[in-house]
Amino acid sequence: MDLAAAIARLAAELALADEPSGFVVALEHDPDARDAREHVD
Amino acid sequence: MSTLTDWTIAKLSRAIAAREVSPVEVTRACLARIERLDPALRSFITVDTEGALAAARELEAELAAGLSRGPFHGIPLAYKDLCHVRGLPTSCGTKTREYFASDPECTAVSRLREAGAVTLGKLNMTELALGPFGDNAHHGDAQNPWKRGHAAGGSSSGSAAAVAAGFAVGALGSDTGGSIRLPAACCGVVGLKPTYGRVSRAGVMPLSWSLDHLGPITRTVTDAALLLGVIAGHDPLDATSSWRGVPYYERVLETPIDGLRVGLVENYYFDGLDAEMAAAVRAATSVVAGLGADVSPVKVPDPQPLVDVCNVIARSEAAAIHARLLRERPHELQPVVRARLEVGLHISAHDYLQALRLRARYAREFIARAFAVVDVLVAPVIPEPAPALAVVKAGTPDEVVQRMGRFSRLTRPFNGLGLPALALPCGFSGDGRPLALQIVGRPFDEATTLRLGHAYEQAAGWVSRRPALA
Numbered sequence: 337m338d339l340a341a342a343i344a345r346l347a348a349e350l351a352l353a354d355e356p357s358g359f360v361v362a363l364e365h366d367p368d369a370r371d372a373r374e375h376v377d
Numbered sequence: 378m379s380t381l382t383d384w385t386i387a388k389l390s391r392a393i394a395a396r397e398v399s400p401v402e403v404t405r406a407c408l409a410r411i412e413r414l415d416p417a418l419r420s421f422i423t424v425d426t427e428g429a430l431a432a433a434r435e436l437e438a439e440l441a442a443g444l445s446r447g448p449f450h451g452i453p454l455a456y457k458d459l460c461h462v463r464g465l466p467t468s469c470g471t472k473t474r475e476y477f478a479s480d481p482e483c484t485a486v487s488r489l490r491e492a493g494a495v496t497l498g499k500l501n502m503t504e505l506a507l508g509p510f511g512d513n514a515h516h517g518d519a520q521n522p523w524k525r526g527h528a529a530g531g532s533s534s535g536s537a538a539a540v541a542a543g544f545a546v547g548a549l550g551s552d553t554g555g556s557i558r559l560p561a562a563c564c565g566v567v568g569l570k571p572t573y574g575r576v577s578r579a580g581v582m583p584l585s586w587s588l589d590h591l592g593p594i595t596r597t598v599t600d601a602a603l604l605l606g607v608i609a610g611h612d613p614l615d616a617t618s619s620w621r622g623v624p625y626y627e628r629v630l631e632t633p634i635d636g637l638r639v640g641l642v643e644n645y646y647f648d649g650l651d652a653e654m655a656a657a658v659r660a661a662t663s664v665v666a667g668l669g670a671d672v673s674p675v676k677v678p679d680p681q682p683l684v685d686v687c688n689v690i691a692r693s694e695a696a697a698i699h700a701r702l703l704r705e706r707p708h709e710l711q712p713v714v715r716a717r718l719e720v721g722l723h724i725s726a727h728d729y730l731q732a733l734r735l736r737a738r739y740a741r742e743f744i745a746r747a748f749a750v751v752d753v754l755v756a757p758v759i760p761e762p763a764p765a766l767a768v769v770k771a772g773t774p775d776e777v778v779q780r781m782g783r784f785s786r787l788t789r790p791f792n793g794l795g796l797p798a799l800a801l802p803c804g805f806s807g808d809g810r811p812l813a814l815q816i817v818g819r820p821f822d823e824a825t826t827l828r829l830g831h832a833y834e835q836a837a838g839w840v841s842r843r844p845a846l847a
Binding site for chain 1: 572573574617619621682685686688689692720724725728730731732733734735736737738740741744748795819820821
């Protein structure tokens with residue numbers, strides 16, 4: 337299956353510390369976005 | 378003076394507040410236009426004539442008593458038929474009239490009703506939101522108001538077609554791989570996929586909870602800003618909704634864009650792009666440069682691995698959510714929808730979890746690299762103007778699925794990244810089909826995205842065009 341092969345290849349890049357929750361962390365803690373929001377609040 | 382059904386939310390709002398137009402008057406105008414023209418466009422699945430008029434009368438009585446709920450008081454809206462609206466069926470584009478039931482109601486719809494909006498009805502969509510063209514064997518193919526026989530785009534096909542056609546002043550759509558932006562681009566209207574977590578999905582049929590977003594489809598960027606301001610913000614009914622404060626988006630729209638760093642994405646996004654579309658997007662960046670923005674070409678991390686990762690996530694989650702329909706009544710599904718769902722049954726838990734980990738890694742890398750030197754990104758939304766329905770539906774299910782992937786390849790990465798992405802018109806093809814660009818911002822920075830979109834919209838002037846309907 338193509339999708340499985342693609343994931344297997346890409347997953348070789350992952351580090352032990354990579355967790356799914358890192359996605360929300362990346363969004364919520366982008367410092368520049370926080371600055372932009374404070375600018376317009 | 379244009380007819381009421383051509384007006385924007387902002388213009389209607391001022392007229393209603395000044396008692397120059399009544400909620401009943403504008404609701405009647407929309408309903409009459411739907412009755413006259415929608416049989417050919419197929420943008421609605423359910424029209425709630427009685428409910429809409431009753432709500433409009435109540436809102437009119439409130440105004441007569443000196444009470445106003447604010448900018449949405451008496452504004453007629455309609456909702457994609459995967460938003461659960463109290464008292465109305467929710468088919469989700471399937472053959473089953475009431476496929477999705479939720480307790481409670483869709484939070485975004487509740488907030489808009491509390492703000493004074495009138496619900497006209499529920500809008501057509503691709504079956505289970507699985508497809509970018511807006512064809513639907515059960516409820517009829519939504520037609521493009523600019524060119525009959527061409528795709529309205531999907532999956533929020535009815536939302537974009539209804540707003541473009543002047544049936545509703547604004548609408549809600551959902552976006553898992555481009556389903557707000559693709560139809561907005563095809564129909565020449567504005568569509569905003571907010572940041573993941575910015576708008577509650579409570580009361581909305583899930584397709585892929587990791588990638589689903591709810592957002593506005595409107596005629597102008599100002600209207601999108603107004604609508605987002607009502608529906609954004611934390612909702613205790615959706616644990617993924619963010620606690621971040623909601624800015625007054627409409628207040629920043631007139632802030633000049635001089636000095637804003639705009640990156641025109643040169644890699645991936647122009648590969649194989651229709652020539653008219655490419656020229657229009659590049660011309661749009663010249664317009665914003667003329668307004669003082671600092672426009673430069675940029676290269677972003679290759680989105681293709683992220684697209685592969687999102688395919689695994691979306692198909693796994695969709696198959697889990699709709700497993701019962703898939704197992705018990707697969708014959709009710711359109712062959713292409715069934716084919717797309719069935720793939721998810723065969724993805725292992727291992728691959729699904731690796732995909733979620735990869736998605737997190739790509740999001741961190743993309744945000745850090747792409748926004749290191751620019752404030753917003755500009756790219757095309759669709760690879761070509763709205764294609765003919767007969768062409769996109771032709772062939773085997775595998776061929777159609779491949780075609781779907783190509784049509785949504787420019788929007789899908791931003792679902793994986795969770796970034797705010799705005800689609801808006803940037804011209805017309807030689808034969809009159811809308812062209813569109815996509816403006817993408819940092820996480821939760823819808824304000825800058827809308828600000829650039831508004832500045833371009835005002836300078837370019839495409840917003841005044843309306844499709845000629847019989």
